[in-house]
Amino acid sequence: MPEATPLLRVEHLKKYFPIEKGFLRRVAGHVKAVDDVSFFLDEGETLGLVGESGSGKTTVGRCVLRAIEPTEGKIELRLDDRTTDLMALERKELRPLRRNAQMIFQDPYSSLDPRMTVLDIISEPIKVHRMASGAELEDRVKHLMEVVGLEVKYLRRYPHAFSGGQRQRIGIARALATNPKLIVADEPVSALDVSIQAQILNLLQDLQNEFGLTYLFIAHDLGVVEHIANRVAVMYVGRLVELAPTEELYANPRHPYTEALLSAVPKTEPDEERERIVLKGEIANPAHPPSGCYFHPRCNYAQDRCREETPLWREVSPGHFAACHFSEELELRGVGEITTPPAT
Amino acid sequence: MVQTRETTEEAVKTLLDVRDVRTYFHLDEGVLKAVDGVSFDIGKQETLGIIGESGSGKSVTAQSIMRIVPKPGRIRSGEILLHHDDRTTDLTQLKPFGPEIRSIRGKDIAMIFQEPMTSLSPVHTIGNQIREAILLHRTEDRKEAEAITLDMLSRVGISNPKQRVNEYPHQLSGGMRQRAMIAMALSCNPKLLIADEPTTALDVTVQAQILELIKELQEQFHMSVLYITHDLGVIAEVCDKVAVMYLGRVVEYGSVRDIFYHPLHPYTVRLLKSMPKMGHKQDRLEAIEGNVPIPLDPPVQCGFVERCTEAMAGRCEVAVPALVEVDKQHWVRCYLHSEE
Numbered sequence A: 001m002p003e004a005t006p007l008l009r010v011e012h013l014k015k016y017f018p019i020e021k022g023f024l025r026r027v028a029g030h031v032k033a034v035d036d037v038s039f040f041l042d043e044g045e046t047l048g049l050v051g052e053s054g055s056g057k058t059t060v061g062r063c064v065l066r067a068i069e070p071t072e073g074k075i076e077l078r079l080d081d082r083t084t085d086l087m088a089l090e091r092k093e094l095r096p097l098r099r100n101a102q103m104i105f106q107d108p109y110s111s112l113d114p115r116m117t118v119l120d121i122i123s124e125p126i127k128v129h130r131m132a133s134g135a136e137l138e139d140r141v142k143h144l145m146e147v148v149g150l151e152v153k154y155l156r157r158y159p160h161a162f163s164g165g166q167r168q169r170i171g172i173a174r175a176l177a178t179n180p181k182l183i184v185a186d187e188p189v190s191a192l193d194v195s196i197q198a199q200i201l202n203l204l205q206d207l208q209n210e211f212g213l214t215y216l217f218i219a220h221d222l223g224v225v226e227h228i229a230n231r232v233a234v235m236y237v238g239r240l241v242e243l244a245p246t247e248e249l250y251a252n253p254r255h256p257y258t259e260a261l262l263s264a265v266p267k268t269e270p271d272e273e274r275e276r277i278v279l280k281g282e283i284a285n286p287a288h289p290p291s292g293c294y295f296h297p298r299c300n301y302a303q304d305r306c307r308e309e310t311p312l313w314r315e316v317s318p319g320h321f322a323a324c325h326f327s328e329e330l331e332l333r334g335v336g337e338i339t340t341p342p343a344t
Numbered sequence B: 001m002v003q004t005r006e007t008t009e010e011a012v013k014t015l016l017d018v019r020d021v022r023t024y025f026h027l028d029e030g031v032l033k034a035v036d037g038v039s040f041d042i043g044k045q046e047t048l049g050i051i052g053e054s055g056s057g058k059s060v061t062a063q064s065i066m067r068i069v070p071k072p073g074r075i076r077s078g079e080i081l082l083h084h085d086d087r088t089t090d091l092t093q094l095k096p097f098g099p100e101i102r103s104i105r106g107k108d109i110a111m112i113f114q115e116p117m118t119s120l121s122p123v124h125t126i127g128n129q130i131r132e133a134i135l136l137h138r139t140e141d142r143k144e145a146e147a148i149t150l151d152m153l154s155r156v157g158i159s160n161p162k163q164r165v166n167e168y169p170h171q172l173s174g175g176m177r178q179r180a181m182i183a184m185a186l187s188c189n190p191k192l193l194i195a196d197e198p199t200t201a202l203d204v205t206v207q208a209q210i211l212e213l214i215k216e217l218q219e220q221f222h223m224s225v226l227y228i229t230h231d232l233g234v235i236a237e238v239c240d241k242v243a244v245m246y247l248g249r250v251v252e253y254g255s256v257r258d259i260f261y262h263p264l265h266p267y268t269v270r271l272l273k274s275m276p277k278m279g280h281k282q283d284r285l286e287a288i289e290g291n292v293p294i295p296l297d298p299p300v301q302c303g304f305v306e307r308c309t310e311a312m313a314g315r316c317e318v319a320v321p322a323l324v325e326v327d328k329q330h331w332v333r334c335y336l337h338s339e340e
Helices: A057-064 A089-100 A118-128 A134-148 A164-177 A194-210 A222-228 A247-249 A256-264 A305-307 B058-066 B099-104 B126-138 B142-155 B174-186 B204-221 B232-238 B256-261 B268-272
Strands: A008-021 A025-042 A046-052 A071-078 A083-085 A101-104 A184-188 A214-219 A231-236 A239-245 A314-319 A320-322 B002-004 B016-029 B028-043 B047-051 B071-085 B087-090 B109-112 B192-196 B224-229 B242-244 B247-253 B322-326 B330-332
Touching: A008 A057, A008 A247, A025 A057, A025 A239, A046 A057, A046 A222, A057 A071, A057 A184, A057 A214, A101 A164, A118 A134, A118 A164, A118 B109, A134 A164, A164 A194, A194 A214, A194 A222, A194 B268, A214 A222, A222 A247, A231 A247, A231 A256, A239 A247, A239 A256, A256 B204, B016 B058, B016 B224, B028 B047, B028 B058, B028 B071, B028 B224, B028 B242, B047 B058, B047 B232, B058 B071, B058 B109, B058 B192, B058 B224, B099 B322, B109 B174, B126 B142, B126 B174, B142 B174, B174 B204, B192 B204, B204 B224, B224 B232, B232 B256, B242 B268, B247 B256
Parallel strands: A046 A214, A046 A231, A101 A184, A184 A214, B028 B247, B047 B224, B047 B242, B109 B192, B192 B224
Antiparallel strands: A008 A025, A008 A071, A071 A083, A231 A239, A239 A320, A314 A320, B002 B087, B016 B028, B016 B071, B071 B087, B242 B247, B247 B330, B322 B330
C-alpha cells in the first residue's frame, strides 16, 4: 500500500515568543503560542484547523512552512518518496523545497503588492524557482488565470481594479504557480462576502481534485470547515485539544471545548432549537496560562484533577484524538443533539 | 415646526418608518447611489435585520437614520419618521448638526459599531465616555451619573465595574470592549438601538454571549433593535423581520420565517443556498456567479439582473421592479412575482 507515509508529519511543534523587559531586554518569560502540537496530513486530504483568535492556529500554519522559525519540533515533508525534516535544513537548503508548499492568505487586499500587475504577481514564484521564462512564462501565467477563473485579458491590470473575490483568485493562482503539493490556506474566505465565499470554496475543491492538492485549512468558521475538511483539529491556547474525522468530531465531540464551540455557532434557520453552552470568562492568556488543563477555568465539567494535571494527548477511539482527562466518561453532545431541526 | 406632526393612529405601534429613502454620493466619477429606494418599518420592541453584502448600502442606511452620512453623501429624497408618544419627527428634515437631531442621537436612537476599538476614544477611560452621554441627556448630577455608569457596566456583564470604570479601552478584550460600547449606547434608555455588524469582529463563543446580552437588554429596556449584518446565522438567531438589501435597494422584506422558509427573490433564494450550514453537509455549495457590482451611475434595471439565472429578457434589464406586497407582510421587488 502506498499510503504508508503521510505527506506531512508535524511532531511536538513548539513556538515560544520571548517577552522582553526593561532596558537590557532581559527575557522575562515566554508566550507559548504553539505548545507541543503534533498531527499529520495525508496526500490529497484537507485538515481543518479551528480555534478562536489567539489560539495559535495561524502560527502553526506559518511554522509548518518555516515562514517563521519554530522553537522546536519536527516537520517532515514527503517528496517523491523521500522524507525530509524541514527543521534539520539550513534556510538556504530549504529554498528549493519551498515550491512544494505554498500559502493562501486571509486578506486579499493587503496580501497583494499594489504596484505589481497580475502578471508580475503570479509569475514571481515561477521566476524565483527558475521554472520558466519568456513566452513560456507568460503562457503559464495565462493558463493559471484560466484555472482559477480569471479572464486572461486582465493580465496587465493592477490589484486595485479587482474585487475581493477576484483578488483572492489571484492569490490562489500565485500559490499554485509552482505546482505545490501542500497549501496552507489561512482563513482564505473569511474576508469575503457570503455569495463570493461559496465560489472560492468550490474553486479550492475543484483545484484539489484536479491537482491532488493537500490543504491545511485554517479557519474559525465551523460551518465552512465542516464543508471543506476531511478531518478537523481544534486548538486552544497553543495546544491541540481534539482531532478527528469531520463527521465524527461534529457528531461526537470528546472535548468540552469542542462541544461549547459547536453550540455557539448561530443557528441556520429561525425554527431550529439550539441548546447553548455559554462559556464563562475568556480565552486564557498564553503568557500566563492556567495550571493543568488550560481550559479548566471555563469548563463546566472541570474537577480537581483538571487544575493540577495536564491531560495527555491520546487516541480515544480509532483516528479520534483528544486531550481531556474525562474524554472517555463524559457524554458530550454533538451537532445532532444540540440542535433540533424544525419539524417539516 | 415643519418636521413635527401629530402621531397618527397606525403609527402607535410603529417606532420608525423608513419610506423610499435615497442617499447618493456625488463623486468626480459619477453618482454613487449607495441607498436607492429603501423602505421598512420597525415596531416597538421589535427586531429588524438588514442583511446584505458589502456595497449593498446597509451601513449607509443606518447612517442615514442617524444623520451621520459622511460627505459628500446626501439624503436626496424619502422620509424617515420617528414616532414619539405624542408627535412624529421626520429625521430627513433635520439639520445634521442641529439641536433637534443631537437631542435624538444618543438618546432616542443609539448605535453600536463593528470594531469597538475604533469607535471608543483611546485617551479617555471607559467611565468617562459613558458618563459623557449620561450628563448630556439624562442628568446633570455627577454623582447620579456615576451611579448610572456603574449600574450599566454591571448590567452588560462586566465584572468588577468599580475597577473597569477607570480603565482605558486598550486594557479590555474585544468582547469586553463591545460590552462597554453597549453600556454606553444603552445608558440613556434609547428607544432604538442600531447595531452595525456588532459581532463580526468577535469569536463565536463571544458572539453568542453578546447576542444573548442584547436580547436580554432589549427586554429590560423595552427597546427596538435594528441589526445590520452579512451573517444569515445572526439573522436567524435574533430577528423578527428581515430586509434583504442588494445594490442599494430592499429586494425582499418580510418576517424571518417568510425569508428563510418561503424566499421569493432569486437573490434571497440563492444567498440562502450558498451558505454552508452546520449539520447539513453538501458536496458542493451553490455559489452565485459573478461579483457584487458597484452602484456608480447604475443603469435603470434590476440590480441583480446580471447574476440572476431567471432574468427575463426585455423586462428585468429595462426597468426597476417595484417593491410589492405579494403576501401578507411579505414584500418582494421582482418581476417574477409581480407585474409592477
